Amino acid sequence: MKKLLSLLIGAGLVFGAVTANAGPEQDREALIKYFTTKYPNVKLDNYVNGALAFDPDAMEQYKEIMSFPPFVGIIEQGKKMWDTPFANGKTYASCFPNGGKDIAGNYPYFDDKTGKVVTLNDAIDACRVANGEKPYGLASKEIGVLDSYMRTLSDGMKMDIKVQGPGALAAYERGKKTYFSRVGQFNFACATCHIQQAGARLRSDLLSPIIGQATHWPVFRGGENLVTLQERYKGCFKMIRAMPPKIGGTEMNDLEYFQSYVSNGLPMQASVFRK
Numbered sequence: 001m002k003k004l005l006s007l008l009i010g011a012g013l014v015f016g017a018v019t020a021n022a023g024p025e026q027d028r029e030a031l032i033k034y035f036t037t038k039y040p041n042v043k044l045d046n047y048v049n050g051a052l053a054f055d056p057d058a059m060e061q062y063k064e065i066m067s068f069p070p071f072v073g074i075i076e077q078g079k080k081m082w083d084t085p086f087a088n089g090k091t092y093a094s095c096f097p098n099g100g101k102d103i104a105g106n107y108p109y110f111d112d113k114t115g116k117v118v119t120l121n122d123a124i125d126a127c128r129v130a131n132g133e134k135p136y137g138l139a140s141k142e143i144g145v146l147d148s149y150m151r152t153l154s155d156g157m158k159m160d161i162k163v164q165g166p167g168a169l170a171a172y173e174r175g176k177k178t179y180f181s182r183v184g185q186f187n188f189a190c191a192t193c194h195i196q197q198a199g200a201r202l203r204s205d206l207l208s209p210i211i212g213q214a215t216h217w218p219v220f221r222g223g224e225n226l227v228t229l230q231e232r233y234k235g236c237f238k239m240i241r242a243m244p245p246k247i248g249g250t251e252m253n254d255l256e257y258f259q260s261y262v263s264n265g266l267p268m269q270a271s272v273f274r275k
């Protein structure tokens with residue numbers, strides 16, 4: 001009981017700091033402080049491993065699986081797609097700064113011209129359109145497969161999201177609001193499980209913390225089941241019996257923008273195993 005009480009008080013403090021119209025940087029710092037105080041033995045960089053950071057046995061298993069990942073074939077398929085020229089002879093690399101290397105940590109970004117958040121997957125599909133190809137659609141298998149390869153080009157890059165200007169700030173705030181809003185039949189917010197209860201168990205699952213959650217996508221669940229970040233959001237919305245927003249729509253993109261910002265400074269690693 002005492003433990004639960006201190007947990008709630010701790011969460012209350014961070015909720016206060018995060019919701020009292022603090023800026024993005026204050027939010028990020030408050031979250032780091034909250035988690036490093038609550039779990040002084042977990043190193044900050046370890047948060048990119050999600051729930052594994054709290055479970056050394058599962059972490060060992062994870063390392064073993066990652067030494068021969070069962071899903072390399074899918075990443076190779078993504079590489080083939082990435083390297084295959086469009087009908088006009090250009091490739092995806094031509095659409096991105098640095099040929100697409102070490103850039104994933106700058107996505108999503110806010111585009112002042114369109115007034116919208118652009119995710120990496122938006123940019124991949126836009127690249128197709130700019131080169132006269134049909135878009136795949138953001139919830140398509142093809143985008144997931146391309147994503148699984150393209151993001152590996154930024155392994156080790158530190159997340160570095162910018163929130164500059166009133167439009168960007170408004171998008172960040174909308175994403176934050178979604179994260180903290182209680183919704184669905186169970187009346188849970190993302191924050192209930194991934195801030196307040198992070199590190200605790202929900203049935204057989206340990207709950208991952210918000211910081212680090214945006215750094216390692218897509219994941220492969222159980223073996224070859226590819227799940228993008230927004231597909232995971234969708235799964236969590238469904239788990240709490242709430243209507244998931246559309247993948248690639250403004251609400252999902254703003255949520256990804258907020259969530260990515262608070263992982264700033266953490267190292268990225270694409271295409272990892274999750275159970």
Ligand code: HEC
Pocket residue numbers: 049050051179188189190191192193194202205206207208209213214219229232233236237239240255274
């Ligand atoms: C009822 C508790 C609960 C709520 C509420 C919830 N989730 Fe989850 N979430 C889980 C569980 C369980 C998992 C799988 C274990 C883990 O990695 O945390 C998970 C996993 C995730 C992951 C993947 C973490 C990883 O490293 O693989 C992300 C990202 C995520 N949730 C985001 C969200 C977002 C965004 C919301 C709000 C829309 C949300 N969750 C709401 C329970 C919840």
